[in-house]
Amino acid sequence: MLKIRRAPSKGALLLRPILEGGAPHASGFAGRPGEMLEISPRERWIGAAGASSPHEWECVGAACIAAAGEAPRVALDARGLPVQFAVGLGLGAMLRAWRFERLKSRDAKPPRRIELLVDHPCHLAAPWARAEAALAGAAFARELVAEPGNHLTPREFAHRLRKLRAEGIEVTVLGRKALRRLGAGGLLAVGQGSTHPPRMVILRWKGCFQAPPIAFIGKGICFDTGGISIKGAAGMEAMRADMAGAAAGAGAMLALARRRSPCPAVAVLAIAENATSAQAYRPGDVLRMMNGMSVEVVDTDAEGRLVLADALHLAGRRFRPQALIDLATLTGSVVTALGHHRAGIFGNDAALGAAVTAAGEVVGEKLWPLPIGERHREDLKSDIADIKQCVPAGRGPQPDASHAAAFLREFAGGLPWAHLDIAGVETAETSEGLAAKDTPTGFGVRLLDALVERHFEDPHRL
Amino acid sequence: MLDIAFAKPALPKAGALVLPLAEGAALTGLAATLDAAMEGGLTRALEAAAFKGKKGQSATFWAPHGGITKLVVIGLGETPDAEKTGGSMIPMISGEAAAMVATDGLSAEQAASLAMGAALRSYRFDRYRTKEKAEDKPKLAKLTIATVDASAAKTAYTPMKAVVEGVFLTRDLVSEPANILTPVEFAERLKGLEKLGLGVEVLGPKEMKKLGFGALLGVAQGSINEPRMVVMKWNGSGKKKMDKPLCFIGKGVTFDTGGISIKPAGGMEDMKWDMAGAGTVAGLMAALAGRKAQADVIGIVGLVENMPGHNAQRPGDVVTSASGQTIEVINTDAEGRLVLADVIHYAIEKFDPKFMVDLATLTGAIIVALGHEHAGLFANDEELAARITAAGNSVGEAAWRMPLGEAYDKQIKSDIADMKNVGGGRAGGSITAACFIQRFVQGRPWAHLDIAGTAWATKDSPTIPKGASAYGVRMLDRLVADHYEG
Numbered sequence: 001m002l003k004i005r006r007a008p009s010k011g012a013l014l015l016r017p018i019l020e021g022g023a024p025h026a027s028g029f030a031g032r033p034g035e036m037l038e039i040s041p042r043e044r045w046i047g048a049a050g051a052s053s054p055h056e057w058e059c060v061g062a063a064c065i066a067a068a069g070e071a072p073r074v075a076l077d078a079r080g081l082p083v084q085f086a087v088g089l090g091l092g093a094m095l096r097a098w099r100f101e102r103l104k105s106r107d108a109k110p111p112r113r114i115e116l117l118v119d120h121p122c123h124l125a126a127p128w129a130r131a132e133a134a135l136a137g138a139a140f141a142r143e144l145v146a147e148p149g150n151h152l153t154p155r156e157f158a159h160r161l162r163k164l165r166a167e168g169i170e171v172t173v174l175g176r177k178a179l180r181r182l183g184a185g186g187l188l189a190v191g192q193g194s195t196h197p198p199r200m201v202i203l204r205w206k207g208c209f210q211a212p213p214i215a216f217i218g219k220g221i222c223f224d225t226g227g228i229s230i231k232g233a234a235g236m237e238a239m240r241a242d243m244a245g246a247a248a249g250a251g252a253m254l255a256l257a258r259r260r261s262p263c264p265a266v267a268v269l270a271i272a273e274n275a276t277s278a279q280a281y282r283p284g285d286v287l288r289m290m291n292g293m294s295v296e297v298v299d300t301d302a303e304g305r306l307v308l309a310d311a312l313h314l315a316g317r318r319f320r321p322q323a324l325i326d327l328a329t330l331t332g333s334v335v336t337a338l339g340h341h342r343a344g345i346f347g348n349d350a351a352l353g354a355a356v357t358a359a360g361e362v363v364g365e366k367l368w369p370l371p372i373g374e375r376h377r378e379d380l381k382s383d384i385a386d387i388k389q390c391v392p393a394g395r396g397p398q399p400d401a402s403h404a405a406a407f408l409r410e411f412a413g414g415l416p417w418a419h420l421d422i423a424g425v426e427t428a429e430t431s432e433g434l435a436a437k438d439t440p441t442g443f444g445v446r447l448l449d450a451l452v453e454r455h456f457e458d459p460h461r462l
Numbered sequence: 463m464l465d466i467a468f469a470k471p472a473l474p475k476a477g478a479l480v481l482p483l484a485e486g487a488a489l490t491g492l493a494a495t496l497d498a499a500m501e502g503g504l505t506r507a508l509e510a511a512a513f514k515g516k517k518g519q520s521a522t523f524w525a526p527h528g529g530i531t532k533l534v535v536i537g538l539g540e541t542p543d544a545e546k547t548g549g550s551m552i553p554m555i556s557g558e559a560a561a562m563v564a565t566d567g568l569s570a571e572q573a574a575s576l577a578m579g580a581a582l583r584s585y586r587f588d589r590y591r592t593k594e595k596a597e598d599k600p601k602l603a604k605l606t607i608a609t610v611d612a613s614a615a616k617t618a619y620t621p622m623k624a625v626v627e628g629v630f631l632t633r634d635l636v637s638e639p640a641n642i643l644t645p646v647e648f649a650e651r652l653k654g655l656e657k658l659g660l661g662v663e664v665l666g667p668k669e670m671k672k673l674g675f676g677a678l679l680g681v682a683q684g685s686i687n688e689p690r691m692v693v694m695k696w697n698g699s700g701k702k703k704m705d706k707p708l709c710f711i712g713k714g715v716t717f718d719t720g721g722i723s724i725k726p727a728g729g730m731e732d733m734k735w736d737m738a739g740a741g742t743v744a745g746l747m748a749a750l751a752g753r754k755a756q757a758d759v760i761g762i763v764g765l766v767e768n769m770p771g772h773n774a775q776r777p778g779d780v781v782t783s784a785s786g787q788t789i790e791v792i793n794t795d796a797e798g799r800l801v802l803a804d805v806i807h808y809a810i811e812k813f814d815p816k817f818m819v820d821l822a823t824l825t826g827a828i829i830v831a832l833g834h835e836h837a838g839l840f841a842n843d844e845e846l847a848a849r850i851t852a853a854g855n856s857v858g859e860a861a862w863r864m865p866l867g868e869a870y871d872k873q874i875k876s877d878i879a880d881m882k883n884v885g886g887g888r889a890g891g892s893i894t895a896a897c898f899i900q901r902f903v904q905g906r907p908w909a910h911l912d913i914a915g916t917a918w919a920t921k922d923s924p925t926i927p928k929g930a931s932a933y934g935v936r937m938l939d940r941l942v943a944d945h946y947e948g
Contacts, residue, residue: 339890
């Protein structure tokens with residue numbers, strides 16, 4: 001929790017962002033980003049030179065927390081700052097201070113107590129409440145991502161999503177039977193190797209506009225062993241985060257509900273565990289998808305596109321949304337392409353793509369457009385089915401991220417669609433961002449929230 | 463090279479005849495003449511073959527009339543692409559010694575484009591096939607483009623022919639095996655471009671050592687084949703004191719074993735074309751000189767062989783580049799950027815260029831990122847990037863913009879030197895490579911094309927037979943033509 005106060009409480013460590021050094025301090029501290037000066041045991045200065053946007057102030061807030069060591073109670077000095085920067089400072093601090101201690105039976109650290117010092121707390125009340133909505137969404141997503149695979153099974157994931165009913169969100173959970181009735185061959189095949197059956201969860205926020213909703217589609221693979229095309233052991237533990245796309249969709253819905261967005265929104269989350277077993281689906285299998293297309297499975301570890309395909313089709317057909325935006329930790333290829341600093345964005349609608357990318361810039365969740373070329377689609381031609389799921393291994397390096405996007409496009413039903421491949425950004429690789437190193441970032445939640453606010457809440461647009 | 467002539471339309475006495483036909487249109491020109499001569503036989507034949515003129519559709523008829531041995535009809539669709547049509551007809555007539563193609567409905571400029579497409583597709587690298595039977599070789603030697611305005615078409619084709627010759631030079635260089643095309647031999651062949659009016663200067667290891675080329679020489683030291691740097695000058699403005707030149711720089715690793723960080727055996731033979739960047743620059747310079755481009759242009763290629771010889775550089779070595787910046791060599795297989803670093807520095811110091819564009823088969827990561835349809839384009843200059851992209855789109859050589867940035871640049875920080883030559887495993891591998899090169903451009907306008915995925919075609923396309931594509935020659939020729947001449 002963050003408290004907005006005029007002065008620090010007793011015992012709090014004062015963290016003071018310094019905009020410019022003026023005359024450099026005797027220590028050499030000049031206020032540059034990344035610099036920290038311990039001015040006394042009770043006060044630290046943090047470099048903030050050049051911070052001139054709310055997001056840059058979020059980064060300063062995060063740097064403050066990183067500089068605070070283990071201090072249980074800290075006060076961030078935002079006195080004299082414009083309201084939006086003060087909010088950014090607090091938001092960045094809260095995001096960076098987030099931690100997941102639930103599973104530690106010893107030495108679990110209590111949440112940090114953070115105070116935000118401002119001249120007029122009353123000026124901050126409304127904008128801070130707005131920021132708290134996004135914060136709640138991000139924290140919800142991060143928690144889901146942090147949960148290990150044995151805790152967050154598909155059933156448990158659905159159970160946690162049901163709790164969003166208390167926020168005014170309508171929640172529908174489709175189990176195996178309903179999925180069979182709908183013909184969700186992709187999701188069912190991926191989920192069939194696990195003792196924990198798959199789920200499709202639909203979240204609806206009605207808003208107040210009489211308009212088609214915006215739809216978020218999320219990949220929710222609670223754990224991804226790779227299936228029969230099993231992954232190497234090294235690093236496999238990170239596959240508990242293979243549901244980060246679904247978590248981001250759910251987090252964004254919570255953010256919209258918390259701030260009572262007027263925009264109707266729906267999230268369709270495809271949740272399954274990709275396990276190895278006697279019943280698991282195999283390479284070579286041909287699946288019948290919900291939209292009627294047949295798909296030749298080549299690699300059971302390219303399961304994300306199969307579950308998303310059904311979710312995209314369901315969202316498009318049932319809700320006829322203004323836009324479909326899917327998020328998925330989909331490919332290693334996108335990590336090779338863009339590393340850990342940007343996620344890849346693909347789509348069929350330039351305007352939507354530009355709006356999504358711009359929203360990402362505002363909140364510091366950066367995207368970069370990647371192509372779906374003719375050749376990418378051609379590569380997926382199958383001898384036995386309508387389409388191949390991916391290109392077989394052993395044919396040299398492949399642009400798998402683009403192949404996956406070309407595959408998904410077939411299921412978007414011609415609606416405006418954007419696909420965010422967030423593999424590589426769902427977990428913090430460095431200690432320089434808004435999440436501590438190796439913890440979930442909640443990537444996508446704030447981006448979607450900002451997108452809705454900037455592009456889908458203008459009543460005149462309809 | 464295929465002999466191409468332009469002539470007024472008249473039914474040929476012998477050889478093949480190609481009729482490109484628009485979708486749903488009545489027969490005109492040569493097609494109508496032939497139909498009349500056959501007393502409606504062509505119309506009946508097209509109907510029998512269910513030929514509608516759709517793009518990509520084609521049909522063949524043998525000995526249709528007079529001395530014509532073979533008639534090929536090709537669909538143009540609704541919006542004809544003359545160049546692609548010219549290219550895709552070639553395999554259908556390659557068994558004939560001579561052929562004529564009609565261009566009714568096409569402008570003189572389009573007729574020239576059709577000729578260019580045909581020429582581009584007719585390329586074949588068969589120098590090392592000593593036992594090929596005559597009947598297996600393509601016979602097509604002469605192609606006549608029938609057009610009402612033959613002289614205008616011929617005029618339009620003249621500069622295009624120079625570009626085709628540039629493309630062929632590139633394809634030859636890229637196709638040559640590495641035991642033939644050593645750095646010394648490569649430089650020797652470029653010396654031959656002097657006959658086109660290019661100034662060609664060759665620098666050897668001694669001169670490069672004097673210039674402080676520690677990075678390039680570090681790569682070269684594992685091979686018995688000496689490195690070369692070749693500077694090609696085209697003084698198209700004709701001015702004694704050249705304008706600030708446009709500068710094109712190519713990576714020319716004539717064979718890349720990976721060095722001590724040796725590559726696995728599977729597919730290593732492809733590494734003979736790790737000099738495609740240099741090959742492209744050579745072809746581009748030949749094209750510009752061949753068509754007498756009105757611009758001052760410098761092409762520089764760094765030619766080395768990356769071998770694991772007993773004197774090869776090692777992972778962990780620190781080398782000092784010509785710019786004075788030190789580089790920790792983490793992986794000897796990330797050698798292209800080391801070569802480019804010194805060449806780019808030289809280009810800036812010596813020529814003060816208006817801009818620099820480098821081409822390199824630099825990273826496998828760009829194939830994972832984009833595949834084989836687009837090259838990766840990195841740039842610190844928006845205008846230059848936009849112009850390159852547009853030029854590429856207009857000639858069918860697509861480039862896709864990729865990001866640079868501080869966050870990526872940080873990944874190549876070294877503990878012991880100014881930078882290391884790889885950063886952070888495979889993640890963002892093409893971007894960190896570009897960031898590395900960016901450290902040597904001194905903030906000058908610069909673009910980098912990572913052509914590892916586009917330099918070699920694994921299957922035929924209308925204007926590019928399987929093999930060396932010469933990707934970049936036409937794009938950059940167009941870039942110069944559209945923005946920097948006159």
